[in-house]
Amino acid sequence: MKRKNIFALALTGLTLTAALAGCGSAASTGGTDSSADNAPKGTFRTLEEIQNSGKITIGVFSDKAPFGYVDENGDYQGYDVYFANRIGKDLGVDVDYVSVDPASRVEFLTTGKVDVILANFTVTEERAEKVDFALPYMKVALGVVSPENAVITDVSQLEGKTLIVAKGTTAETYFEANYPAVTLQKYDQYADAYNALLDGRGDAFSTDNTEVLAWAIANPGFQVGIESLGDLDTIAPAVTKGNTTVLNWLNEEIEALGKEEFFHADYAATLAPVYGDAADPDSLVVEGGVIE
Amino acid sequence: MQDLGISLLFKGSNMARLFGGLWVTVQISLIAVLLSIPLGILFGLFMTLKHPAARLVSRVYLDFIRIMPQLVLLFLVYFGVTRTFGVNLSAWTSAILVFTLWGTAEMGDLVRGALISIPRHQYDSAEALGLTRLQTYTYIIIPQTLRRLLPLAINLTTRMIKTTSLVVLIGIVEVLKVGQQIIDANRFDYPTAALWIYGVVFFLYFFACWPISLVSKRLEKRWR
Numbered sequence: 001m002k003r004k005n006i007f008a009l010a011l012t013g014l015t016l017t018a019a020l021a022g023c024g025s026a027a028s029t030g031g032t033d034s035s036a037d038n039a040p041k042g043t044f045r046t047l048e049e050i051q052n053s054g055k056i057t058i059g060v061f062s063d064k065a066p067f068g069y070v071d072e073n074g075d076y077q078g079y080d081v082y083f084a085n086r087i088g089k090d091l092g093v094d095v096d097y098v099s100v101d102p103a104s105r106v107e108f109l110t111t112g113k114v115d116v117i118l119a120n121f122t123v124t125e126e127r128a129e130k131v132d133f134a135l136p137y138m139k140v141a142l143g144v145v146s147p148e149n150a151v152i153t154d155v156s157q158l159e160g161k162t163l164i165v166a167k168g169t170t171a172e173t174y175f176e177a178n179y180p181a182v183t184l185q186k187y188d189q190y191a192d193a194y195n196a197l198l199d200g201r202g203d204a205f206s207t208d209n210t211e212v213l214a215w216a217i218a219n220p221g222f223q224v225g226i227e228s229l230g231d232l233d234t235i236a237p238a239v240t241k242g243n244t245t246v247l248n249w250l251n252e253e254i255e256a257l258g259k260e261e262f263f264h265a266d267y268a269a270t271l272a273p274v275y276g277d278a279a280d281p282d283s284l285v286v287e288g289g290v291i292e
Numbered sequence: 293m294q295d296l297g298i299s300l301l302f303k304g305s306n307m308a309r310l311f312g313g314l315w316v317t318v319q320i321s322l323i324a325v326l327l328s329i330p331l332g333i334l335f336g337l338f339m340t341l342k343h344p345a346a347r348l349v350s351r352v353y354l355d356f357i358r359i360m361p362q363l364v365l366l367f368l369v370y371f372g373v374t375r376t377f378g379v380n381l382s383a384w385t386s387a388i389l390v391f392t393l394w395g396t397a398e399m400g401d402l403v404r405g406a407l408i409s410i411p412r413h414q415y416d417s418a419e420a421l422g423l424t425r426l427q428t429y430t431y432i433i434i435p436q437t438l439r440r441l442l443p444l445a446i447n448l449t450t451r452m453i454k455t456t457s458l459v460v461l462i463g464i465v466e467v468l469k470v471g472q473q474i475i476d477a478n479r480f481d482y483p484t485a486a487l488w489i490y491g492v493v494f495f496l497y498f499f500a501c502w503p504i505s506l507v508s509k510r511l512e513k514r515w516r
Contacts, residue, residue: 043378062465063476070473072304074312077477098463107367111374113383113463188461191472194479195486218480274480 044112044240047249055094058084059114062099063191066214066274067120079270080118083137083237086262087116090253101188103168106130109240116246120208122170122233132241134250135289136234137263142171143209144226145197145216152204153225158182164202166193171206174230197222208233210284214274234291251289258288297488306474313467314496320387320466321453327388328395328452329445335396336403350400357397363458365390370462387459391452398448406440407433439515446508450501467496 050056060080061068068078076084076097088095098114105121108114109131122140123133144163146152152161159181165172167186175182185202187193194215197205205212209227216224237254239246257263263285271284301307339350357365370386373379381389410433418428460469471493475485 043374043380059463062469063472065477065479069477070470071477072300072306072474074305074309099460099465099469100463101461104367104371104461104463107371108463111371112380113370113374189472191476191486198483198486215479219483 044243044246045115046243047245050115050246051091051093053093055096056088056091056116057096057098057114058087059098059100059105059108059117059119060084061102061119061190062097063189064120064211066270067211068118077270079138079266080120082266082270083263084116084118086257087118087250087253091249101168102166102190103188105168105238109238112240115239115243116250117238120235121238122208123236124170124173124233126173127238130241131238132243132247133236133238134247135254136236136286136291137254137289138210138235138284139232139286139291140208140210140235140284141228141232142174142206142226142230143212143224144204144206144229145212145222145224146204147200148221148223150203151223151225155179155182155226155229158204161203162201164193164196164205166190166207169207170230170233171208175206178230210271214271217274217276234286254289258290261287263287297482297485300474300478300482300485300488301492303478309470309474310467310492310496313465313470314500316464316466317453317456317468317497318500320384320391320456320459320464321449323388324391324395325449325452327392328399328448331392331396332399333403335400336407339400339404340407354397354401357394362390362394362455363461365394366458366462383459383462383464386462387456387464391456395448395452399445402441402444402448403437406437406444409440410436435515439512442508442511442515446504449504453500454497468493 045053060076060078062070062076064078066078068076068080071077081097084095084097098108100108100114100117100119102119105117105119106127109117117131120138121127121133123136127133144152144155144158152158158179160183162183162185163175164185164187165175167188172184172186175184185196187196190207193205193207196202198219204225206229209224209229212224213227216222237250239250264281264287267281267285272281301310335350335353338346339354341347360368366386369390370381370383373381373386414432414436415428418432423431456466457468459466465473471489475489478485
C-alpha cells in the first residue's frame with residue numbers, strides 16, 4: 001500500500017510540473033517571464049545555414065492588406081512581402097512564407113519556427129527583450145477609427161465605451177497601460193476585429209494609423225477621428241534573440257537598399273494604390289534605417 | 293450598390309483555394325480521427341481496469357486533456373516542446389499530435405462509458421452458456437458496445453473537424469483562414485464579402501461533416 005501511495009504522489013507531482021511549465025510557456029507571450037528567457041532553447045538558423053538550405057522562412061501576415069495579404073491567385077503580396085521577396089532575391093534563396101497572427105509573432109521567433117518576422121512588427125522595449133530587431137523600414141503611430149455619426153476625436157471620449165483591438169498589438173498594450181477606463185474588446189484576428197466594428201459591437205477600433213487610414217478610405221461611413229496617438233513607433237524586421245549573422249546581414253541590406261530608395265519604390269507599388277493622397281510617403285517610409 | 297461579394301469566389305483561383313483549405317482541414321482531422329479510434333478503444337479498455345495505478349494514469353491523462361483548451365494544447369506542443377526540450381516539431385506534426393491526444397482521451401472515455409453500460413447479466417449469461425472470455429467479448433459485448441458508441445463517436449469526429457480551425461494560430465492555413473484572407477484582400481473593393489465567404493465556408497464545413505452523419509445513420513439502421 002505504501003509503495004502505491006508513493007507512486008501516485010510522484011505521478012501527480014510530475015503531471016503538475018509539466019502542466020505548470022506548459023502554462024508558463026504558453027502564456028509568456030505577453031508577460032515578462034524571466035525563467036523562460038534564461039533558458040531559451042529555441043534553435044535558430046544562422047545565415048550560412050539558411051543559404052545552404054536554399055530557403056528562408058519568413059513569417060508575414062496573411063490578412064492585413066496592404067502590408068501582408070494573399071491575393072486571389074494565392075500569392076503573398078503587400079509592403080512587407082515586397083521587402084521579403086527582395087531579401088530572398090539578395091540572399092539567393094527561395095522564400096517560404098508562414099502565415100502568423102499578431103499574438104504569436106514573438107513565439108514563432110523564440111522557438112525558431114521562422115527565420116525572420118516581417119509582419120508589421122512594431123519595435124517595443126518589451127519585445128526587444130525577447131527578439132532582436134533590425135533597422136526600421138517604416139514608422140507609425142496609433143489611430144482610432146469610428147463611425148462618422150458617432151466619431152471619436154479625443155481619447156477622453158472613449159472612457160466608458162468599448163474599444164476594439166487586436167490581441168498582441170501595440171494598441172492593446174497602450175490602452176491597457178494608459179487608459180484603464182476604456183473597455184477593450186479583443187480579437188485574435190484582424191478580419192474579426194473589423195467585422196466587429198462594422199457590426200457595431202464596439203464604438204471604435206484602434207490599431208496602427210496606417211491601417212485605420214486605409215480602412216476608413218475604403219469603408220464609407222467610418223472616419224479616423226484620432227490620426228496620431230501615443231509615441232511614434234518604428235516597424236522593423238525581427239530575428240531570434242542572438243541570431244547575429246542574420247541580424248547583421250539584414251541591417252547591411254536595409255542600409256544598402258536606402259541608397260536606391262527601395263522602400264519608396266515599395267510604397268509606390270503596394271501602399272500608394274490604397275492610400276492615394278491621404279498619406280504622405282515620407283510620413284511612413286524609413287530609408288536606410290534612419291529616422292529624421 | 294456594391295459589387296456582390298459572391299463574384300469574389302470566381303475571381304482568380306479563390307474557389308480552388310477554399311477547397312485547398314478544406315482539404316487541409318479534412319486531412320488533419322481525418323488522420324487524427326483514424327489514429328484516435330484504435331488508440332481510444334485501447335485507452336477505453338485500459339480505463340475499465342480496476343488497478344489503482346491504471347485508474348490514476350487514465351484519470352490524470354483524461355482530465356489534463358479535457359481541462360486544457362485545445363488552443364493551449366496546440367501552443368504547448370508547437371512552442372512549448374521546442375522551448376523546453378529543444379525539439380522542433382512542425383506545425384503539421386503538432387496539430388496531428390494534439391488532435392490525436394485529444395481524440396484518444398475523449399474516445400477512450402466514450403468507449404469506457406459504452407463498456408460499463410453493458411449490464412452485468414450479459415457477462416453472467418455468457419458465462420452460464422459456457423462462452424470463453426474471448427467469445428463473450430467478440431459475440432456479446434463488443435457488438436453491443438459498438439452500437440452505443442457510434443453516435444457518440446460521430447459527434448466527436450465532427451467536433452474535431454470543426455475545431456481544426458484553431459491550427460491557423462500555429463501557422464497552418466486551413467479553410468477558415470483562406471476565407472479570411474479572401475475577405476481581407478478584398479475588403480476595400482468588396483466590403484460585403486464577409487457574409488458571402490463565411491457562407492461558403494459554412495457550406496464547406498457542412499459538406500465535410502454531412503457524409504459522416506449519413507454513413508452513421510446507415511450503420512445504425514443496419515445494426516438495429
